[in-house]
Amino acid sequence: QCESLIDCQRITVNLSVMHANTQEDDLPSWAPQGLLELERCRQDLQSLKDQQIQELETASRSFECALLGAQREERRLMDRVEQEHQEVRRLLEQLQRDNVARVQAMQNTIDERILNLTQLR
Numbered sequence: 001q002c003e004s005l006i007d008c009q010r011i012t013v014n015l016s017v018m019h020a021n022t023q024e025d026d027l028p029s030w031a032p033q034g035l036l037e038l039e040r041c042r043q044d045l046q047s048l049k050d051q052q053i054q055e056l057e058t059a060s061r062s063f064e065c066a067l068l069g070a071q072r073e074e075r076r077l078m079d080r081v082e083q084e085h086q087e088v089r090r091l092l093e094q095l096q097r098d099n100v101a102r103v104q105a106m107q108n109t110i111d112e113r114i115l116n117l118t119q120l121r
Helices: 005-021 031-120
Strands: none
Touching: none
């Protein structure tokens, strides 16, 4: 078993060089089969590498889409919170104006009653 694509390639190159530098009869009997096995191993590892690259790219695209979706949702929620904040502020300001008007009306009523009481005495 080859441990890595680089190991496979290095061993394949070494055996290929050895094969090129020797005559067919000088090669160990296992060399041609070893070269074939190493080439198959290299192809398998390359295929796995390509598959992992594809999976990584797919996962990366999915992550980017999810991140953009989350950012859009965050912006939407922030806008909604801001709108609700402005509405609550507007309602509180109106309530404060109404309360000031009621207090003034009650103060006027109290002042009138006090005036009426002092006039009756």
